[in-house]
Amino acid sequence: MQNICVVFDIGKTNKKILAFNESYEVVYEKSKSFPEILDDDGEACDDLLSLNNWLKSEFELVKNNPEFSIKGLNFSGYGASLVHLDHHGKTIAPLYNYLKAFPKELKKTFEEKYGPLSTFFSDTASPDLGMLNSGMQLYWLKYQKTEVFKNTKYSLHFPQYLSYVFSQIPQSEFTSVGCHTAMWDFTKQAYHHWLENEHLESGLLPSVSASQAVIKDGIPIGPGIHDSSSALVPYMKTIKEPFVLISTGTWCISINPFNEEPLSQRELESDCLNFLSYEGKSVRASRLFSGNEHERQIKHLSSYFEVDSEYYKTVKFDYKIIQILRKTHNQATPDKTDLGQLRECPFVERNLNQFKSFEQAYHQFIMDLVAQQVASTKLVFGKNIPKKIFVDGGFSKNPIFMNLLSEAFFNSEIYASEVAQASALGAALVISAYWSDKIFDDSKLKLSRFF
Template identity: 25%
Template structure:
C-alpha cells in the first residue's frame, strides 16, 4: 500500500532538514524497516514566490499491513519527532509532525504492483541447480525451482552441459516472471570452472573439473605452478586447480586456445549470459586456482607468465552491479527491462557473507553441500598444510581466509541408505566399533590419496545403520578438519548438514571446546548471494545451539580415538 502526506517546514530550515535526514539515526532506519516501510521519498517544495511562512514537504512510502500505532509509539520515533520539532509544524503535545493525508487521483505505468518483488538467486552447484526467490524486503525464501546437474561425457572431454542449463534458466525465469516481479538476479556457483571465450561464443567446451585427463602434463605443470607460499593453493587432483585446466587445454588444443580473447570464471560466465557484460571476481579467482596471490590481491606470477592474466576482464567488486538484463532476454522471459544482474560469487564464500561483517575476532563456518568447506573468518594462515588440502580462500571483501575441505556430501551419499538413522542406530555403530576409514570420493580432502574402506566386524548393517555410519563418518571428518584449522570458539554449520540432527549431536559431543550452532536459514549459499546484491535485506542469521548427551561421550571418545589411530596410519 502506498502512503502519501503533506508536512510543513519552517521557512529557512530547508538545509537543516536535509542535513538531519542525511544523518538519519541507524536505529530509526531499522525501526522503519521492521515495520515494512520501503520506497520512502520526501520531496521539498520551497517555492519562494508564494506568500506563505512555511515550505511544504511531500512524503510517500510503501508498506504492507502497517501498524501505525506501533510505529508512532516506539521510543525512537518519539525522540526523532522531538528532535525535529524546532524546525517543523507539529502537534502541540506529542511533537508528531502535522501530516495531511493526500488522496491518490491518478496512476500511470506502475511496474506490476500486484506481483511480489523478489531477488532471484541462480545457484549452480555440482549436484543441483536452483533458482531461489527471496523477498525483496525481508530476504525470506519464497520459492525454489530445482533440477539435477549433469556432465556431458563426450569428446573433446567431459564438459558442462551449459546449453541445457541455459535453456532451463530461461524457461524457469519465464515461468517465475508470470508470478513474481524479479527486480534483480544474484549468482553463485561451484568453483574450479572457467569458460574460454572467443567473442560471445565458447572457444572450447567448459571442462568438468573431475576429468582425470588434465593430469596428462602433470610433471610440466608441477614444475611451472607457483609455490604454496605465494598462491596458498594446494596441488589437487583432476582439474581442481583451475590453472591445471588452462595449462592442459592450452597444450592439448593449442589452435582453439589461441583464439581465446577472454577467460570467464563460472559465476561471471552466467553473469555475462544475462547482462552481456564481462568481469572477473576475487572469490572464484582465489579458490585453489594457482592463478591468484591472496595476500597481495593480484594475479600470481605464474598466471602473468602464462599470459593468462591479460585475458581476464577487469576484476570488479563481488556483488557489484554488472548491468541490467539484456533487452532481448527480457522480452523472451518476460523479466522487467530494469532487472539488475550482479557480479556472482563462489558458493562456499557465499556462505560466509552473512558473517563477514560480524563484530567478532574469529568465526568458523562449516559450509556443507557436495563439498564440506570449513573456513575461519579472520583466521591465521600459518596453520595451513598443503598436503592436507588446506588453502587460503578469498572472501567477498578480498581477504585471505584459511580453509580446509573434503567431499563430505558426496561421501555421505555414498555411505548412507534411503533410511534415516535414529540415535539408537548411532549407538549401535559406536558400541560395535564399526568404522568408515577415508576416503570415499576422489577429488580432495586430507585423505584424497587413500582408498576408503569399512571395518564392519563381520556385522551386516541394516539400512538405517548404514545411514548412521554415514552420519558418524562425516562428523568425525569435520572434527578432524577443525583440529587442523585455526578455528574459533564458535562454529556455525551452514547448508545440508545443518539439518542433520545426528551430525550436529555428534559434532557437539566431540567438541566440548566449541559451541556448535546450526544455521536455520534454509537458503544457505543463496541467502549470502542475495545479501551481497541487496544489502538492505534483513537476513537475521537464525542459529540453534547443538546439544550433547553426556552419557554417550565416553563411548564416543573411545570410538573417536580408535578412528583417529587408524587414520593416523594412512
C-alpha cells in the same frame, strides 16, 4: 506486486531459479536438470547451450509475472570451470569438466618452468588438484587446444559467465579467482606472475567484489559468486565474533573467515586451502569427502543388516551405545586420523560381524567420521579456538554427528543451522544494497545449540 531479487543457483546436478522478497524469504523456486553432453575429447560436460536457453526463458517468465517486480539479479555457481569467449563474445569451446585428467607431460613442463610445485602451491594456497586448479585449464588450453586458445578473448569463471549472459560485461570476481585456481598469489594478493609469463591475458580480468552490480535495463545485475563462498555470506552478515562454519554435503567443508595465517605444507597435504571471501579477504578452509563416504557406508550397512536405506534417519543418539563401543572397540582419534584428498573413513577397516545391530554399527561409523571431521576442522582454527561452530547441510540434522561434535569441541558453542537455499541466499545478500533496505538478522539462520 512484490519486489524481488532473482537468483540462478547453478550446481553440477540441479539448476535452480529462485526469487527472494525484501525480507529474504523464498517466494518462487523452480529447478531443472540437464543431461550431460560430450566435449571435443568425447568426455562428459555440462550443456552450455541448453543452460543458456533455460536461463533466458526462465528469467522472462518471472519478468512477465504480474506478481513480481525484479529489483536485482545475481548468480551462484560451481567453481573450477571456465567458459571461453571469442572476440565476438560467443562461446568458443565446451565447458570442459574439472574432472578431466591433467596430462602428466604438461605438469612436468609446468614444474620445470615454475617449480618446485610445493612452493608454487603454497604461494597460491591450494593443494595440487590438476584440472580442479582452473588456472591449469588455461595452461592446458594453450598447449592442447591451440586453435581455441588463439581465438579466445576472455576466459570467464562459470559464475561470472552466468552474469555475462545477462549483462554482456566480462568480469572476474574474488571468490571465483581465489578458490584453488592456482591463479591468485596469496603472498602478494594479486594474480600470480606465471599467468603473464604464459600470456594468458584471457584469464587476467581485474577482479571485482561480489557486491558490485552493474545496471542493465534498470535492473542491478551482480557479477556472480562461487557457491561455497556464497553459503558463507549469511553468517558473515550476521555473526560478528570469530566462528567456524562446517558446511556439509557431498563434501564437508570447514571454513574460518578469521584465520589469515599462511598455509603450512602439512595443511596443504591434508586438503587445506585458502580462498577469497566476497570482500576479497583470505579465508581458511579444509575439506573431507564425508557425505560421499556416508552414502557408501549406508548402502553397505543397510544391505548387511537387511534394513531400508532410509532407516538410519530413525536412529537416535544413544550415549550408552557410545560408552559400550569405547570399551569394546579400538577408537579412531583425531590426532591419528589420516586426512588428504579422498581419504577413506577408518570405518572401512572394521568387520561388521563385530556389531550386534545396525544402531551399534551406525554409531561406530559416525564416531569414526567425527574423528576425521574434528581433525579436519582443527586445521582451520589457527591460533585461537573459535567461540562458535555452526554446522549446516545434511549432517546438521544428524543427532549422533552433532552430539559427538559438541563433545569433541567442548570449549566452543556448537550450533546446527538451517539456512534454506544458503548459496542462493548468499548471492541475493551480497547485492542487497541495490534491492532491499531490510536488515538480515541471525533469526533467519534457525540455530539449535547442542550441549
